[in-house]
Amino acid sequence: MTQDEMKKAAGWAALQYVERDSIVGVGTGSTVNHFIDALATIKADIEGAVSSSEASTAKLKALGIPVYDLNSVDKLSVYVDGADEINPHMDMIKGGGAALTREKIVAAVADKFICIVDNTKQVDILGNFPLPVEVIPMARSYVARELVKLGGDPVYREGVVTDNGNVILDVYNLKIMEPKVLEDKINAIVGVVTNGLFAKRGADVLLVGTPDGVKTFK
Numbered sequence: 001m002t003q004d005e006m007k008k009a010a011g012w013a014a015l016q017y018v019e020r021d022s023i024v025g026v027g028t029g030s031t032v033n034h035f036i037d038a039l040a041t042i043k044a045d046i047e048g049a050v051s052s053s054e055a056s057t058a059k060l061k062a063l064g065i066p067v068y069d070l071n072s073v074d075k076l077s078v079y080v081d082g083a084d085e086i087n088p089h090m091d092m093i094k095g096g097g098a099a100l101t102r103e104k105i106v107a108a109v110a111d112k113f114i115c116i117v118d119n120t121k122q123v124d125i126l127g128n129f130p131l132p133v134e135v136i137p138m139a140r141s142y143v144a145r146e147l148v149k150l151g152g153d154p155v156y157r158e159g160v161v162t163d164n165g166n167v168i169l170d171v172y173n174l175k176i177m178e179p180k181v182l183e184d185k186i187n188a189i190v191g192v193v194t195n196g197l198f199a200k201r202g203a204d205v206l207l208v209g210t211p212d213g214v215k216t217f218k
């Protein structure tokens with residue numbers, strides 16, 4: 001079974017958590033793209049979606065799913081999104097596709113975070129995947145120096161501008177033993193918009209595509 005087939009299986013499995021007539025929170029990435037394909041098959045039964053990126057918005061609209069502005073929505077029962085790494089406590093690293101800030105905002109509104117991954121994303125300790133940090137462009141060098149003080153090796157993701165007009169620093173060589181503490185510390189650096197640790201708001205349900213089928217963790 002290929003990695004993409006495992007992503008697809010996880011994406012389609014998330015459909016069971018979508019409530020009838022609801023507005024669905026939709027994340028970003030290659031795994032979520034499979035979920036969007038699945039969602040399109042039940043589009044007559046849902047009201048629409050709130051999206052976490054321009055890329056997902058375009059795909060949702062192309063498949064005929066109405067996309068709402070988050071400011072016009074006061075409740076989302078579920079948010080479905082992928083992850084770059086997830087540990088046994090359901091803490092995640094996200095932002096490999098630079099969509100972390102909008103993802104964190106939509107996730108904050110949702111009652112339940114349904115994380116969909118293939119089995120390569122499961123880790124014991126977060127940090128092998130470089131931690132993305134979205135930064136206001138003029139603060140890039142200052143924030144990088146502060147991240148070095150926290151023990152990381154930040155690298156500017158050249159050529160990438162986020163949907164919010166900011167830049168990304170990918171922080172290498174962090175062994176993240178206390179994800180909630182580090183999430184707060186990095187967010188407290190002036191010039192940081194947000195970082196890709198989703199620990200204070202982790203996943204509620206994890207669907208993992210494996211060669212033996214989709215495994216569910218709660």
Ligand SMILES: O=C[C@H](O)[C@H](O)[C@H](O)COP(=O)(O)O
Binds near residue numbers: 083093096
């Ligand atoms: O910014 C991107 C997101 O956080 C994605 O959810 C994450 O990178 C996982 O993406 P994929 O499903 O393509 O591996």
